[in-house]
Amino acid sequence: MPEPDQHTLARRKDIIAAMRDIIPSPGGVIVDDDQLRPYECDGLMAYRQLPMIVVLPENTAQVAAILKYCHTNKIRVVPRGAGTGLSGGALPMADAITISMMKFNRVLDIDWDNRAAVVQPGVTNLGITRAVEHKGFYYAPDPSSQIACSIGGNIAENSGGVHCLKYGLTTNNVLGVEMVTIEGEILRVGGKGLDQAGYDLLGIITGSEGLLGIVTEVTVRILRKPETARALLLGFNSSEEGGNCVAAIIAAGIIPGGLEMMDAPAIKATEEFVQAGYPLDVEALLLVELDGPQVEVDYLIDRVGKIARDCGAVYSRISENEEERLLFWSGRKNAFPAIGRISPDYMCMDGTIPRGRLSEVLTGMQDLSKKHGLGVANVFHAGDGNLHPLIMFDANKAGDLEKAEAFGADILKLCVAVGGVLSGEHGIGVEKRDLMGEMFTADDMKHQERIKMAFDEDQLLNPGKVFPTLHGCGELKTLHAKAVADKFPDIPRF
Amino acid sequence: MVDVLSPTTPDQLRDAVGWALGSETPLEIIGSGSKRAFGHSVRTNAVLDCSKLSGILFYQPEELVISARAGTPLADIKAALAEKNQQFHFEPGNFPALLDGSTGPDAGTIGGLVACNLAGPRRIKVGAARDHLLGFEAVSGRAEDFKSGGRVMKNVTGFDLSKLMAGSFGTLGVMHTVTLKVMPNDETSATVIVACSDPRAAGKAMTIAMGSENEVSAAAWIAPEDAPHLDVPLAGEYGSGLVALRIEGPKPSVAWRADALCRALAGFGECHEVPESHSHRIWKVVANVAPFVASENSGSILWRVSVPPASGGDICAQLIEKTGGRAMMDWAGGLIWLQIAASDAAVAPDAMAGTIRDIVANVGGQANLVRASDEIRQATPVFHPEDPALARINARIKENLDPKGILNPGRIAPVSQNGEGA
Numbered sequence: 001m002p003e004p005d006q007h008t009l010a011r012r013k014d015i016i017a018a019m020r021d022i023i024p025s026p027g028g029v030i031v032d033d034d035q036l037r038p039y040e041c042d043g044l045m046a047y048r049q050l051p052m053i054v055v056l057p058e059n060t061a062q063v064a065a066i067l068k069y070c071h072t073n074k075i076r077v078v079p080r081g082a083g084t085g086l087s088g089g090a091l092p093m094a095d096a097i098t099i100s101m102m103k104f105n106r107v108l109d110i111d112w113d114n115r116a117a118v119v120q121p122g123v124t125n126l127g128i129t130r131a132v133e134h135k136g137f138y139y140a141p142d143p144s145s146q147i148a149c150s151i152g153g154n155i156a157e158n159s160g161g162v163h164c165l166k167y168g169l170t171t172n173n174v175l176g177v178e179m180v181t182i183e184g185e186i187l188r189v190g191g192k193g194l195d196q197a198g199y200d201l202l203g204i205i206t207g208s209e210g211l212l213g214i215v216t217e218v219t220v221r222i223l224r225k226p227e228t229a230r231a232l233l234l235g236f237n238s239s240e241e242g243g244n245c246v247a248a249i250i251a252a253g254i255i256p257g258g259l260e261m262m263d264a265p266a267i268k269a270t271e272e273f274v275q276a277g278y279p280l281d282v283e284a285l286l287l288v289e290l291d292g293p294q295v296e297v298d299y300l301i302d303r304v305g306k307i308a309r310d311c312g313a314v315y316s317r318i319s320e321n322e323e324e325r326l327l328f329w330s331g332r333k334n335a336f337p338a339i340g341r342i343s344p345d346y347m348c349m350d351g352t353i354p355r356g357r358l359s360e361v362l363t364g365m366q367d368l369s370k371k372h373g374l375g376v377a378n379v380f381h382a383g384d385g386n387l388h389p390l391i392m393f394d395a396n397k398a399g400d401l402e403k404a405e406a407f408g409a410d411i412l413k414l415c416v417a418v419g420g421v422l423s424g425e426h427g428i429g430v431e432k433r434d435l436m437g438e439m440f441t442a443d444d445m446k447h448q449e450r451i452k453m454a455f456d457e458d459q460l461l462n463p464g465k466v467f468p469t470l471h472g473c474g475e476l477k478t479l480h481a482k483a484v485a486d487k488f489p490d491i492p493r494f
Numbered sequence: 495m496v497d498v499l500s501p502t503t504p505d506q507l508r509d510a511v512g513w514a515l516g517s518e519t520p521l522e523i524i525g526s527g528s529k530r531a532f533g534h535s536v537r538t539n540a541v542l543d544c545s546k547l548s549g550i551l552f553y554q555p556e557e558l559v560i561s562a563r564a565g566t567p568l569a570d571i572k573a574a575l576a577e578k579n580q581q582f583h584f585e586p587g588n589f590p591a592l593l594d595g596s597t598g599p600d601a602g603t604i605g606g607l608v609a610c611n612l613a614g615p616r617r618i619k620v621g622a623a624r625d626h627l628l629g630f631e632a633v634s635g636r637a638e639d640f641k642s643g644g645r646v647m648k649n650v651t652g653f654d655l656s657k658l659m660a661g662s663f664g665t666l667g668v669m670h671t672v673t674l675k676v677m678p679n680d681e682t683s684a685t686v687i688v689a690c691s692d693p694r695a696a697g698k699a700m701t702i703a704m705g706s707e708n709e710v711s712a713a714a715w716i717a718p719e720d721a722p723h724l725d726v727p728l729a730g731e732y733g734s735g736l737v738a739l740r741i742e743g744p745k746p747s748v749a750w751r752a753d754a755l756c757r758a759l760a761g762f763g764e765c766h767e768v769p770e771s772h773s774h775r776i777w778k779v780v781a782n783v784a785p786f787v788a789s790e791n792s793g794s795i796l797w798r799v800s801v802p803p804a805s806g807g808d809i810c811a812q813l814i815e816k817t818g819g820r821a822m823m824d825w826a827g828g829l830i831w832l833q834i835a836a837s838d839a840a841v842a843p844d845a846m847a848g849t850i851r852d853i854v855a856n857v858g859g860q861a862n863l864v865r866a867s868d869e870i871r872q873a874t875p876v877f878h879p880e881d882p883a884l885a886r887i888n889a890r891i892k893e894n895l896d897p898k899g900i901l902n903p904g905r906i907a908p909v910s911q912n913g914e915g916a
Contacts (some may be wrong), residue, residue: 113701113804136707158650161895171657172625191858194617194828198880198888198906200624203657207650225708247556253579253678292709292848298746327778344910352646354557370681384647424648432651438642439651447640447895448653454890466652479515479636491510492500492546 001049001430004095008075012052015075019055019097022065029319030054042083042090043145046401047346051078051092058103060178060186060216067214068184075140076460077182079210081121081153084145086348087208087429089156089465093396096463099214100150107131108217113218116175117222118208121152121215127157128220137222140167143425144333152215158207160425162258162289163334163381169425170208176261178217179205182456192219204451209427212455220281226291229257230301231328234308235282237314239263240359242284245311246382247355249288249304256304258289259383260332260405263362266339266377266390272339275482276331289325317361335379335390336390343375343392347404351415352424355385360472365389372407374400386424387415413438428466436468450476497836504631504639504670510542511668511900512637523664525565525603528590529610533663533905534876535868544605547670555580559628559645561673564605572600575676583677584622585614587781592796593865595789608672611661614781615712615740618704618803618825624660626675632659632667635896645673658891664902666895680742683711684752685773687726689763691718691735693814693823697807699737699762700826704803706758708751710853712740715810720785720822726772726896737762738776780824788831788865794837795845795866801859802826812853817846833859836867844874851878898899 017028030036031053032299040048042192057063070077076096083090092098104120110132111118116141117128125146128139142161143149149159154170155177167173176190205212236242242261249256262270262278262285271278278285286308290300301318304430308316319325331338339346353361361376369376375392389411393404412422416438423432436445449471459470499521501507522536522580525544527577547565554560555578568586572827574808575581590596608630612621613812629643642655659669690696696715703710716724718735741751752767759765768776779785786796797819801809806827814821819834832850834841850861855911860878863871892899 100744110703111802111804114802115705116802157656160648168621168625171654172621181887185883187887188881189884193800193857193859194622194803194825195800195860196861197878198884199891200611200657200661201884201887203624203654203660206657211653222704224709227707231845247670250558250678251556252665253681255677292743293707293747293750295750296744297745352648353642354554354559354646356554356557377637381648386648404667407497420646421644421649423648424646425652427650428652436652437642441639443638444531444640444642445652447634447638448655449644450656450894451653451658451891454887454894476894477897491506492502 008095020047042085044088047091049086049092051098053096056100056103063180064184071182083149084149086426087431089429116192119220122150132222136225138225141170156210159425166255166257173221177215179213179215182214227292228294230297231289231319231325233317234286234313235279236284237323239284239362241312243358255287257291260287261382263378266379270331270335270338274330274334339390344394347391349389349408350423350426351412352386353415353420357418368410372403434468446488497540502546508633511633514900515637520900526771528596528602531593534908564669566604568602569600579679580676583620585616586612587614591787609664619711623658626657627660629673630669631671632669634667635901663905665730683742683773684748685768686739686755688737688765690737691736693810694807696737697827703739704826708755710739711742714738717824723785724776725824773809795834795836796864797832798864799830799861801857805857845870847874
């Protein structure tokens with residue numbers, strides 16, 4: 001992380017006074033160590049840092065005033081939603097103001113005719129569905145933390161979930177945002193229409209991990225809830241057979257509402273934890289959910305069942321009612337705490353791979369498990385190749401955390417080596433920052449940083465995240481003009 | 495004389511841009527050149543022709559992914575997908591036919607399609623090219639290679655520059671490789687048509703259909719004078735305008751949903767389900783905006799208006815009343831195609847931009863001039879004017895990626911005395 005700026009730290013009292021001027025309500029500015037403590041990390045608890053100050057603005061004008069002050073006074077800013085992020089994207093800095101957006105918690109408008117909901121960024125993901133479900137609507141992206149995570153945080157991380165194969169990620173379901181830049185300017189990007197003038201800033205803001213601005217209002221697409229949903233549990237003797245079944249389902253033109261897979265260690269741990277009725281004698285378990293009108297679901301259940309048999313499924317069970325469907329899901333949804341029960345600590349990784357390389361990557365992971373001397377269990381979004389290896393370790397054991405980190409880095413390198421990426425849905429944050437070079441060249445990174453510069457030239461917003469090194473403004477602006485030549489003889493000219 | 499550089503490899507592309515950068519020679523970037531007439535014309539004597547950067551690099555149907563050089567003809571890619579019973583889910587129409595009457599079913603290249611962020615009727619359900627571009631490789635205006643994204647469906651590794659490149663009209667970088675998500679063709683499709691001549695009523699019918707549980711994947715309104723274009727027997731018999739609503743998926747589901755939709759819309763007019771072959775024809779007409787293709791509408795001006803879908807019926811009616819033009823609605827009212835006659839004196843010199851943009855401003859919409867003479871396109875902003883705060887950010891992005899303004903200068907906004915526009 002960048003070194004704390006001593007000049008800023010020396011001005012802490014003045015900064016606190018300025019923040020209290022902007023947010024006069026009691027509790028709006030937090031300065032005492034014991035009250036700052038809950039903000040010292042997000043969901044990635046291995047990294048902790050007490051923030052210099054935490055502020056909780058209540059409206060867009062206050063956010064704009066705070067950012068304008070920070071911009072004028074060159075003070076760093078860390079935006080924070082519900083703090084459920086898993087890559088350290090909201091990790092505080094000793095010389096930075098953490099801006100918590102949790103007082104932005106209102107649903108502002110539901111436009112049924114345009115099938116859009118306008119909400120503040122602190123509304124939880126599930127809170128959006130709760131606000132529209134009485135008329136049969138829901139918000140599709142469903143990260144596992146949806147009961148707690150905020151929609152603002154979902155935009156920062158372009159969050160996913162089990163629905164995303166069929167219904168898309170956050171980026172495909174956000175229609176517009178109001179955002180405040182570090183200069184304190186309020187931008188409205190996108191809206192209820194499907195086009196926007198100029199470059200696709202909404203697309204670049206989504207997934208930008210709080211490096212480009214602070215979102216103060218969100219417009220999302222809401223969908224009619226499918227009439228019915230049913231799930232199949234399918235067991236296989238190898239992950240390869242399970243992977244082949246996934247490919248065969250998709251090749252048949254069927255895009256399930258959810259398509260998840262677990263390996264043997266994950267099946268065992270979750271079954272012990274929630275007794276979902278999972279078979280314990282299979283190497284891979286597929287959970288396939290089909291949603292839509294009942295007539296469609298019944299038809300597709302038959303087709304998927306046949307495909308699974310052809311792919312060598314040794315276990316097959318179909319949910320007969322809603323209770324049973326939820327029971328099937330309870331195992332998958334509780335996989336993380338289930339691993340937490342059998343291991344003192346675990347680290348959840350988040351790489352995505354081309355699905356066809358699944359078997360190879362799982363085998364590679366077993367080799368790495370032996371190399372690092374730590375266990376690993378796997379749950380993943382099989383439909384889109386997003387893996388969540390859970391590395392088991394004991395933080396109280398000397399060297400275990402470092403071993404887990406090295407193991408995790410090796411897994412992500414393996415993902416990239418087979419054509420995958422470092423993060424499918426948790427983001428880079430501080431956790432994977434130093435691995436960016438595995439995927440990107442120095443020029444790739446500089447082009448990303450130049451986008452950052454277009455929004456935040458002084459690099460005050462969430463520094464230390466995403467980029468392994470921050471190039472200076474001058475370095476990024478330098479133009480390495482190629483030699484002027486009127487002849488590149490190998491380029492055809494006409 | 496126009497200098498045409500025609501690189502055949504990504505390295506040659508970088509060298510070509512390097513030459514342009516070093517000599518500060520602005521480049522007009524083209525693939526097949528089929529969409530040259532969209533946007534402001536680029537005034538330069540050097541053309542970077544990317545059509546020889548061509549060929550499918552890999553296509554893995556089971557992974558739902560295809561990667562190709564940007565200059566690959568769209569027709570080649572669509573043929574490869576059709577062979578595996580797959581498609582681009584965002585179903586881009588034959589846009590070039592709108593501009594200059596290009597013939598052939600799928601003129602244009604895959605790079606051009608992405609650079610213009612095209613999308614057809616299914617956009618209301620699955621988004622545009624931007625939503626399906628998984629990754630790209632390009633050369634920026636700094637003559638440096640850069641890439642973003644990858645080939646997998648879920649990816650939060652760095653900023654999503656793919657979104658930025660889609661719809662940037664070649665002003666930020668020259669893409670040489672694009673990787674897109676593809677989807678299987680649906681088992682079957684059906685279209686429900688409802689007799690409806692009034693755009694306001696049509697807007698209401700489409701809103702009800704989209705809010706129903708029937709997963710409508712396309713919703714359009716065709717005016718009475720254009721209904722014969724659909725070449726569907728029932729449409730001709732009605733002698734009226736039509737609302738068309740498409741349902742796709744497994745056979746039993748499509749039949750069930752089509753019935754349900756007809757029941758829900760019974761109050762709007764006579765309602766029928768047309769068979770699959772007619773359904774395909776209807777949506778090809780809508781995707782290609784066939785009633786307004788250039789070859790049959792010589793000299794006319796075409797606007798593409800985007801508004802919140804539920805306001806489409808009302809805005810469409812206002813546009814017809816105020817301009818005397820012909821209109822068609824797609825995207826459940828979210829997209830209005832408006833054609834006006836160039837010969838009308840009231841149209842000159844700005845193609846009624848002021849009137850049209852005033853109407854759409856009330857609902858936060860956008861109006862882009864798709865087809866007009868070069869004189870009109872130089873006299874009026876083709877693309878909807880950007881909000882000043884956003885324009886400042888956009889200008890900084892452009893400056894940071896193309897500091898000398900050599901890539902398609904003026905394509906989005908006309909070049910001012912001071913150089914590149916926004």
